Amino acid sequence: MAKPTIRVRGVSKDFLLPHLRQRTVKGHVLNLFRRSHTIEVQHALRDISFDVARGEFFGIVGRNGSGKSTLLKILAGIYTPTRGDVSVTGKLAPFIELGVGFNPELTGRENVYLNGALLGFSKGEVEAMYGDIVAFAELEESMDQKLKNYSSGMQVRIAFSVATRAKADVLLIDEVLAVGDAAFQRKCFEHFRALKKSKTTIVFVTHDMGAVRQFCDRAILIEESRIVAQGGAEDIATRYTELFTPRPTKEPKEPQAQGKRRGEGAIRYTKVTAPALLGEDGSLTLELEAVAEQAIDEPVYGFVIKSSSGAPVFGASSILKKQPPSSLGTGDRVRLTWSAPNVFSDGLHHVDLTITDRQGLAIYDWWEEAAAFTVVKEEKSPYIVTPDTSLVTEVTPNIHATTVTAPSGTRSYAPGGALTVSWTTGTALTGGRFGVWVRDGAGAYVQYQPVAGPAEASASFTTDLTLDVPAGSGYQAIVAYDPAGGTSWVVASFGTSPGSFTVTGGPAFAQEAPARGLDSRFER
């Protein structure tokens, strides 16, 4: 196997707690006279070991304060590890954050040069790439303004634009994507994709599990200064999400100890088993056992699932499920298995269990919060259920705003003489088919020509029509559109040329009007 680009072995980092560190000479002098030096040590990292292969996109995830940024700084050579060692093969970009060293009093241009120098580019080298940097940041107009007059978004753009120039084998990135608008983030992503293609090794510290899933090949999860999981990006992202979901206490064993419970007790639940955790596509299975203390006539079993706010999500009962009623004798034991798809929203849920008689008058056992389970779903929905929902969006362009221009005035007929018809649509269109008609003064459609829709989105069109109409006046050009590309003009609309034209001479019209029903359907 090839030598890993980054090799971390047994790295630990201890910090002396700041309030105990002596920053003044007085403090040090006083310390000399104290017998014992009680120094509290904060273990920011403990025994971290991992490898990153060349060209790998490697994620470091963890909660705030877990030590992941400290680890990145150790990789960057900013901090020295207290124990263990780190080796990095290849050139390391010196940045871990965007816009480091930016000075608000300097202009955008001066900051580009300064930032470039921090990346190791000489003045000449920055000059050569200056145009590209500014163009990428889309800040051509503001480069001679002081940076303090930039919006934070502009600052980030220029910083990122400079940073993308870094020539390095290994990049260390700390939470870049937390900033910038959607368009800028897309640029970042595109840049990352390009880097990934070019086999640059990237170590990426983030909270954004979407980015981890999208880019990282592998990742580690750091929790309380240690690596708690190491593996594929998907698994680590899932583990990270689980960190934020409170785990329910163990399954209830002693019925009396759990929740509020009432009922006369002729029959009681004795055993409740619910899954602790429900994943994305798991299903909920409740395994219950009840024992009859005395003979009971046709008991009804039910349950209600409640969300963490206590709102009932749904419930069911043996009557609703049309279970054949059965009566129990003393000491009879009933086993029930409920199963339901995981439609629940992310978060903690409780289960209430009931046993009543058929009329719901006698309550044998009514056990609130008999069990609890936690649902972990990517989608954080504010609603009480999150069933598998799919969405397909389709946009039908509004082309009612079509305007058509055709020459007006008198036109003398000449074989092969063209009538140029142009039109613009309110929305840019792709594909489909246009129909161009000529209508005579009486309103009859006398000539038709199909025109293929554009291959690339466009809003203005033109076509040449060889006039084939009898002499007359009041002619108009009309355009209609059919997105489906047929001849039904179902959703199409059309525009009419503003002026009319007169044709002198020409053949008698021999063609059938092709646009059946056009008037009634589309004219507005």
Add this chain to the structure above:
Amino acid sequence: MVQPQKRDLTELIARIGLRYRYPLILLRAMVITDFKLRYQASLLGYLWTLLRPLAVFSILYIVFARFLRLGAGIPYYPVYLLFGIVVWGFFVEATTQGLTALVARADLLRKISFPRYVLVLSVGASVLISFALNMLVMVLFMALLHVPVRLDVLWLPLLFVELVALSISLAFFLSALYVRFRDVNYIWEVSMQAAFYAIPIIYPLTLVPVRYARLLVLNPMAQIVQDARYVLVTPDTVTITQLYGTPWVRAIPVGITLILVAASVVYFRRQSASFAEEA
């Protein structure tokens, strides 16, 4: 046999060039930035680099030369005084600004891995440029007052090297110390006030009893100031040679400077690993 040696040499130069490429680029960018920022909102701008020592000089000249008549008996006393102030000014600027060089750029220390000494050197370089400008004014004054230039002036570059070595090594030492102990700057400020009077800048060394004067000139700054005046302004300046009867006693202040250079390099290197955490 000559061939491989030659190649080794060019290779070595190339390696050194590569190794110091990044520090040099950084140094350059930082010095330029520093100059751009320093006088940004001031009307007179860079002129202040010259105006400030001139103003200090005028005050001291009026107080000490005109009223207290300290300069009696020293030829070209105004130039003598101004030169002392310029040299002293460099020392004070380099050490006091150097002292905060690391802590002031803690943002960079915490975010980028780069050779830490660049921060101190960039401050040193900025101050050195101001010093060069001040020396131009000095030369102007000398021409105005017709101060004769002697061959001794050839020693001046060597003295300036000693001055820079002393100032920058102190700057390295102090900046590293300041990261740990935040009262260093107060201590240094007061020390500079005291040193200004302990070093014969405004008063001629002849006013000091010989016993004390001999002790005083062992201080590298006193030795540099007096030697520099001797070679540039007037041979009537009292230096170590006059006080001890031999020029070799200079080994003591020069030795102190060399020890300071070595000690500051060692201390700075040892501390630099922890700057990011403590600054």
